[in-house]
Amino acid sequence: MKNHEIATLFGRIADVLELKGDDSFRINSYRKASRVIADLTEDIEKLASEEKLTDIPGIGKGTAEKIVEYIKTGKMSKYEEVMKGVSEETITLMQIPGLGPKTVAMLNRELGIVGLSDLENALHEGKLKGLFGIGDKKIENIIKGIELFKTSQQRISIGMAYPVVKRIIAGLRNNPEVKDIQAAGSLRRMKETVGDIDILASGTNGASIVESFVSMNGVTQVLASADTKGSVRVEEGVQVDLRVVKEDEFGAALQYFTGSKEHNIHLREIAKKKGLKISEYGIFKGEKKIGGSMEEDVYKALGMNCIPPELRENRGEIEAAQLGKLPNLIELSDIKGDLHNHSNWSDGTPTFEEMAEHAIKMGYKYLVVSDHSKSLHVANGLKDDELLEEIEEIDKLNKKFKGFTLLKATEMDIKADGSLDFLDNILEKLDVVVASIHSGFKQEKEKITERMIAAICNPYVNIIAHPTGRLISKREGYEVDIDKVIEVCAETGTALEINCYYDRLDLNDIYCRKAREAGVMIAISTDAHHIDQMWMIELGIGIARRGWLEAKDVINTFSVDKLKAFCMKKRK
DNA sequence: GCCGTTTTCGGCCCGACTGTTTTCAGTCG
Ligand SMILES: Nc1nc2c(ncn2[C@H]2C[C@H](O)[C@@H](COP(=O)(O)OP(=O)(O)OP(=O)(O)O)O2)c(=O)[nH]1
Ligand SMILES: [Mg+2]
Ligand SMILES: [Mg+2]
Ligand SMILES: [Zn+2]
Numbered sequence: 001m002k003n004h005e006i007a008t009l010f011g012r013i014a015d016v017l018e019l020k021g022d023d024s025f026r027i028n029s030y031r032k033a034s035r036v037i038a039d040l041t042e043d044i045e046k047l048a049s050e051e052k053l054t055d056i057p058g059i060g061k062g063t064a065e066k067i068v069e070y071i072k073t074g075k076m077s078k079y080e081e082v083m084k085g086v087s088e089e090t091i092t093l094m095q096i097p098g099l100g101p102k103t104v105a106m107l108n109r110e111l112g113i114v115g116l117s118d119l120e121n122a123l124h125e126g127k128l129k130g131l132f133g134i135g136d137k138k139i140e141n142i143i144k145g146i147e148l149f150k151t152s153q154q155r156i157s158i159g160m161a162y163p164v165v166k167r168i169i170a171g172l173r174n175n176p177e178v179k180d181i182q183a184a185g186s187l188r189r190m191k192e193t194v195g196d197i198d199i200l201a202s203g204t205n206g207a208s209i210v211e212s213f214v215s216m217n218g219v220t221q222v223l224a225s226a227d228t229k230g231s232v233r234v235e236e237g238v239q240v241d242l243r244v245v246k247e248d249e250f251g252a253a254l255q256y257f258t259g260s261k262e263h264n265i266h267l268r269e270i271a272k273k274k275g276l277k278i279s280e281y282g283i284f285k286g287e288k289k290i291g292g293s294m295e296e297d298v299y300k301a302l303g304m305n306c307i308p309p310e311l312r313e314n315r316g317e318i319e320a321a322q323l324g325k326l327p328n329l330i331e332l333s334d335i336k337g338d339l340h341n342h343s344n345w346s347d348g349t350p351t352f353e354e355m356a357e358h359a360i361k362m363g364y365k366y367l368v369v370s371d372h373s374k375s376l377h378v379a380n381g382l383k384d385d386e387l388l389e390e391i392e393e394i395d396k397l398n399k400k401f402k403g404f405t406l407l408k409a410t411e412m413d414i415k416a417d418g419s420l421d422f423l424d425n426i427l428e429k430l431d432v433v434v435a436s437i438h439s440g441f442k443q444e445k446e447k448i449t450e451r452m453i454a455a456i457c458n459p460y461v462n463i464i465a466h467p468t469g470r471l472i473s474k475r476e477g478y479e480v481d482i483d484k485v486i487e488v489c490a491e492t493g494t495a496l497e498i499n500c501y502y503d504r505l506d507l508n509d510i511y512c513r514k515a516r517e518a519g520v521m522i523a524i525s526t527d528a529h530h531i532d533q534m535w536m537i538e539l540g541i542g543i544a545r546r547g548w549l550e551a552k553d554v555i556n557t558f559s560v561d562k563l564k565a566f567c568m569k570k571r572k
Numbered sequence: 573g574c575c576g577t578t579t580t581c582g583g584c585c586c587g588a589c590t591g592t593t594t595t596c597a598g599t600c601g
Binding site: 023024025026027028029030032033057058059060061062063097098099100101102103133134135137138141185198229241243256257259261264265266267268269271272277278279280281 | 573574575583584585586587588590591592593597598599600601
C-alpha cells in the first residue's frame with residue numbers, strides 16, 4: 001500500500017511550507033490530509049481508482065490530484081517543487097523544543113545553518129548573538145532544547161508507561177492537597193504508544209502538589225516547575241507532565257488535556273457554531289460560564305453523550321455522538337477468560353495450577369492453555385505425544401475446579417511452507433486452536449497471505465494470533481493482505497486476536513475496527529508467558545475500545561459453553 | 573488547501589508563556 005508514503009509526503013510538504021512561512025491554514029490542510037491517509041484502512045490506490053478520494057474528509061480536489069499523480073508517476077510535483085533547496089536536516093531542526101519554523105528559517109537565511117552540527121558550531125562561536133529577536137535567554141533556551149532533543153527517546157508502548165503512571169498517581173494521592181487526579185493525554189486514550197505521560201490534578205495549593213511531583217522517587221530530571229504545572233523525566237526515560245487546576249475546572253481541563261488535539265479542535269468548532277466557547281477553563285456563553293466542573297458538561301453542552309476517551313481521535317466519534325449512535329464499548333469486566341497463554345510445558349514459566357489460580361483471582365471463568373507447537377524449537381514447542389499428555393493433565397486438573405475451566409489448546413505454528421504443525425486427529429482433541437506465524441517474515445506478501453488463508457480455512461483453527469507480527473519497539477509487521485485475511489475470517493467464522501503483550505498490541509486499533517465492520521469476531525488475549533503478564537489484558541481492552549468494539553464482538557466475553565460452541569461450529 | 577441545510581467566499585480552537593515585545597510574534601500543549 002502506498003498510504004504510508006503518501007501520508008509522509010504530505011507531512012513533509014507541510015513542514016517545508018511552514019519553514020517557508022506559507023499560509024498556516026494551508027499547512028494545516030496538508031497536515032490533516034497526511035493524518036487521515038495514515039489512519040486509512042483502505043488501500044489508497046483502490047480508493048483512487050474508484051474516484052472516492054474526495055469522500056475522505058480532509059481530502060479535496062487539490063490533494064486528490066496530487067495523490068493520483070503520485071500513484072500514476074511515482075512522483076508528486078508539488079513535493080519536488082517545495083523541497084528544492086531545502087535539506088531534510090533543516091526540517092529536523094524544527095523538532096528541537098523551542099525552535100520553530102520562523103527561527104529555523106531565520107538561522108538558515110542569516111547564518112546558512114542547515115543541520116544540527118551547523119547550529120552547534122554557530123552557538124559555539126557565538127554567532128547567534130545580535131540576530132533579530134535573539135537575546136541571551138533565547139540562546140540559553142536553544143542550548144537546553146538541543147540537549148533535550150538529543151536525549152529524548154522515541155514514543156514508548158503504552159504498556160511501559162502504564163505502570164509508571166499508576167505509581168506516580170498513587171504517590172501523589174498521599175499529598176492531602178490533591179483533590180482529584182487522573183491520567184490524561186494519549187495514555188488516557190489508550191493509544192498504543194505515548195510520547196509523554198500527561199497527568200491532571202485539582203487542588204487549591206498547586207505549589208505543594210507540584211513540589212510533591214518534582215521531588216518524588218524516580219525523577220531523574222526536573223524540566224519545569226511552577227505553581228500550576230511541572231514537567232520531569234523519570235528513570236524509565238519518559239517525560240511526565242503534570243497540570244494542576246482548580247476543582248471546579250477539573251472537568252473542562254480533563255477534557256482539554258485528554259485530547260486528542262484534533263478531537264478538541266473539532267469540538268470547539270462545533271461549539272463556536274452554536275455560539276458557545278470551549279476552553280480548558282470551562283464552557284462559556286458570552287462571558288457566562290455554563291459548565292466545566294464535570295467532563296461530561298462539555299459534551300452535554302453540545303447535545304452529545306460523553307464520548308469515551310479511547311474514541312477521541314476525530315475518527316467519526318463526534319458525528320456518532322451527535323446522532324446518538326456511540327457504541328456501547330466493551331469493558332474489562334466483560335472479559336470471562338484469557339485465550340492465549342503459555343505454561344512451563346513450552347516457553348512459559350507457570351504451572352497449570354498457577355495459571356488457573358491467577359485466572360480465578362482475576363475473576364475469570366476459563367483460561368486457554370496454548371503452548372507452542374513442535375516446529376518452534378526455540379520456544380520448546382510440544383510434539384504430538386507431549387500435547388496429548390498435556391491434554392490428559394489438564395483433564396485431570398479440571399475435575400478439581402468448580403466454575404472454572406482450563407481449556408485445552410495449542411498455539412500452532414503456521415510453517416514457512418504454509419502447512420500446519422498438527423494433523424486433524426490431534427486438533428480434534430482440543431477445545432480451542434490458536435494459529436500464528438513465527439517464521440518466513442521476509443516472504444512475499446502473496447506467499448504470507450496464502451499461508452495465513454490456508455490456516456484460516458482449516459476447520460479446526462479458531463483464532464489467528466498476532467495477525468501482523470509487528471513489534472512496536474523492533475519491527476514492522478510482515479507483509480500480509482489484511483483485507484483478504486479479514487474477508488476469509490468473516491466467511492469461515494475464524495476470530496482475529498488482539499494480542500495484549502505490550503510490545504505487540506496486534507491487531508492494532510484501526511485494523512480491529514475494520515475487522516469488526518466486516519463481521520469478524522475478536523479474541524483479546526495476553527499471550528502471557530508469566531503470571532505477571534496477565535494484567536496486560538487491560539491494554540488489549542484499550543485497543544479494543546479504540547477499535548469501537550462492543551462486548552458482543554469479542555469471543556472471550558462468552559460463557560465457556562458459548563465459547564466452546566463457537567469453536568465447534570467451524571468443525572461441522 | 574478544505575469546507576458548507578443559515579455560506580461556493582471567508583473563515584479555519586483557544587490559551588499560556590516567553591522574550592527585547594512598546595502592542596505582539598513565536599512556540600507550545
Ligand atoms: N485545544 C487544543 N488542545 C491541545 C493542543 N495541543 C495539545 N492539546 C491537548 C490535547 C492533547 O491530548 C493534550 C496533551 O498534549 P500532548 O502533546 O501530550 O499530546 P498527546 O498526549 O495527545 O499525545 P502524545 O502521545 O503525548 O504525543 O493537550 C492544541 O493545539 N489545541
Ligand atoms: Mg501526551
Ligand atoms: Mg504532554
Ligand atoms: Zn504465544
